[in-house]
Amino acid sequence: MATNLPPCVISNRDPVSVLMEHGQTREVTVDFTECTRTGPAHNSRFHTAALVNGKRFAEGHGTSKKNAKKIAAELALDRLYKVASRNLSGANELVADRIENNEDENANDEPLSPAQKIKAMAKGVFELAEETQMIYYCKEKVVASFLMERCGQITVVALGTGNRSVLYQNLKTDGTCILQAHAEIVARRSFIRFLYNELNRFIDCETDAIFTLGTSGRLQLLDSVKFHLYISRPPCGDASAFPTIGSKDVRSKALRKQGVLRTLVADGEGAIPTDSILPAGHNGEERLRVMTCSDKICRWNVVGVQGALLSHLIEPIYLSKVVIGSYSGDQKEHVPRALFGRLQTGTLEEKIYNPYVVNEPSLYYPEDHDLDNYALNKSRQYSVVWTLGDDGVEVIDGIFGIKISGPTDMPYSAISKKHFFTLFHELCQKFGRRDLLGKSYLQIKDKASEYRRNQDVLYQHFVSKKLGTWCSVSENYDVDNFYL
Numbered sequence: 001m002a003t004n005l006p007p008c009v010i011s012n013r014d015p016v017s018v019l020m021e022h023g024q025t026r027e028v029t030v031d032f033t034e035c036t037r038t039g040p041a042h043n044s045r046f047h048t049a050a051l052v053n054g055k056r057f058a059e060g061h062g063t064s065k066k067n068a069k070k071i072a073a074e075l076a077l078d079r080l081y082k083v084a085s086r087n088l089s090g091a092n093e094l095v096a097d098r099i100e101n102n103e104d105e106n107a108n109d110e111p112l113s114p115a116q117k118i119k120a121m122a123k124g125v126f127e128l129a130e131e132t133q134m135i136y137y138c139k140e141k142v143v144a145s146f147l148m149e150r151c152g153q154i155t156v157v158a159l160g161t162g163n164r165s166v167l168y169q170n171l172k173t174d175g176t177c178i179l180q181a182h183a184e185i186v187a188r189r190s191f192i193r194f195l196y197n198e199l200n201r202f203i204d205c206e207t208d209a210i211f212t213l214g215t216s217g218r219l220q221l222l223d224s225v226k227f228h229l230y231i232s233r234p235p236c237g238d239a240s241a242f243p244t245i246g247s248k249d250v251r252s253k254a255l256r257k258q259g260v261l262r263t264l265v266a267d268g269e270g271a272i273p274t275d276s277i278l279p280a281g282h283n284g285e286e287r288l289r290v291m292t293c294s295d296k297i298c299r300w301n302v303v304g305v306q307g308a309l310l311s312h313l314i315e316p317i318y319l320s321k322v323v324i325g326s327y328s329g330d331q332k333e334h335v336p337r338a339l340f341g342r343l344q345t346g347t348l349e350e351k352i353y354n355p356y357v358v359n360e361p362s363l364y365y366p367e368d369h370d371l372d373n374y375a376l377n378k379s380r381q382y383s384v385v386w387t388l389g390d391d392g393v394e395v396i397d398g399i400f401g402i403k404i405s406g407p408t409d410m411p412y413s414a415i416s417k418k419h420f421f422t423l424f425h426e427l428c429q430k431f432g433r434r435d436l437l438g439k440s441y442l443q444i445k446d447k448a449s450e451y452r453r454n455q456d457v458l459y460q461h462f463v464s465k466k467l468g469t470w471c472s473v474s475e476n477y478d479v480d481n482f483y484l
């Protein structure tokens with residue numbers, strides 16, 4: 001259920017164990033004072049206090065020792081949650097301060113490179129976002145983040161974590177379902193939410209809006225605004241699908257398959273080429289195939305990151321830099337091919353229609369890469385998303401594709417198609433675009449003719465280069481055919 005309460009309260013977990021867990025995972029001490037008793041024997045009251053790092057954090061009073069302790073823990077969690085939420089709303093300032101102070105302390109150290117700064121900003125905001133969850137939802141910490149650079153200043157505008165996708169049996173067709181809760185994908189959806197906020201700010205004539213009216217009649221980004229993507233590790237699929245160590249034989253075998261489009265299957269055989277037949281599920285059940293993040297980021301380099309809906313109102317937006325936080329073995333050599341190298345063979349560039357282009361973001365790998373922090377073996381099914389301006393994070397169950405908790409009181413995710421469609425409708429009304437009202441989500445997507453045409457050119461490119469057929473969930477299942 002949508003609420004502002006700490007997730008442990010929503011999930012009905014024992015607050016004492018959640019508080020203890022919080023202490024362990026964040027290396028703070030959590031303790032309770034000895035329980036005292038007042039009143040007559042038949043009507044006693046018990047009193048205890050929760051101590052966080054030795055500080056009296058909250059007092060609990062109850063009719064039993066257990067009860068008093070539980071109340072103290074609940075109040076302490078509530079207070080921790082509020083502090084964390086407050087920090088999150090000023091996350092970028094806090095992190096920027098921290099980076100600056102660190103640079104001052106190490107006067108001898110070189111200033112951070114742009115890639116290191118992007119990484120530090122993304123990780124810092126992630127840590128603050130994580131604080132608002134109280135318990136570790138995403139142990140594995142695959143983190144992705146969209147950052148805005150403007151006049152030399154870098155701001156995290158969207159965050160996402162996670163590595164699961166929805167199971168076929170949990171698929172919904174009303175636009176509320178989050179199909180793929182991979183860090184990159186949910187971060188990009190959070191970024192789209194940021195764009196909606198910015199478009200509203202433009203309409204409200206805010207002086208620091210990032211859009212301006214373009215010659216096409218659509219809005220375009222100011223020249224001074226750039227967007228970057230940070231990913232804690234190479235994206236799933238082509239960028240990370242190849243054995244990092246191997247004999248010459250293994251390598252040359254792999255060579256033939258490099259660059260091909262791949263899908264993930266919810267209950268996992270890794271990233272399978274789209275043109276391979278899917279092995280049967282355990283009980284003969286249908287299984288959902290979703291395109292890998294490598295393929296999706298590659299697509300963003302042609303059709304932009306704004307999506308089909310927003311292409312009605314704004315010019316395509318492309319990534320300037322991609323920063324990969326860590327990698328193992330020779331993954332590094334596969335990343336450029338996976339993200340844009342596949343687009344540079346043949347004549348794709350000539351076939352793409354204006355104002356769309358074949359984009360090549362600059363790739364960066366900060367020197368201080370730390371793969372050890374990103375072990376995937378104990379990952380949980382939860383995803384965490386945050387958009388600039390939110391004073392809490394939204395938690396999504398990746399297997400069910402649903403929101404568990406979050407800062408808004410909507411019953412569904414703030415990054416769901418349904419919510420985007422609502423935001424889109426509101427904007428169209430404000431822009432006087434009556435031609436875009438009263439239609440289904442699918443009809444609006446189909447109506448984005450320039451976007452669709454370039455997407456088709458891209459898909460034909462993959463086929464002609466023998467890289468496979470794009471496998472779209474929305475074309476195979478009826479997930480876009482809904483109205484508001």
Ligand SMILES: [Zn+2]
Nearest residue numbers: 182236292293
């Ligand atoms: Zn992925």
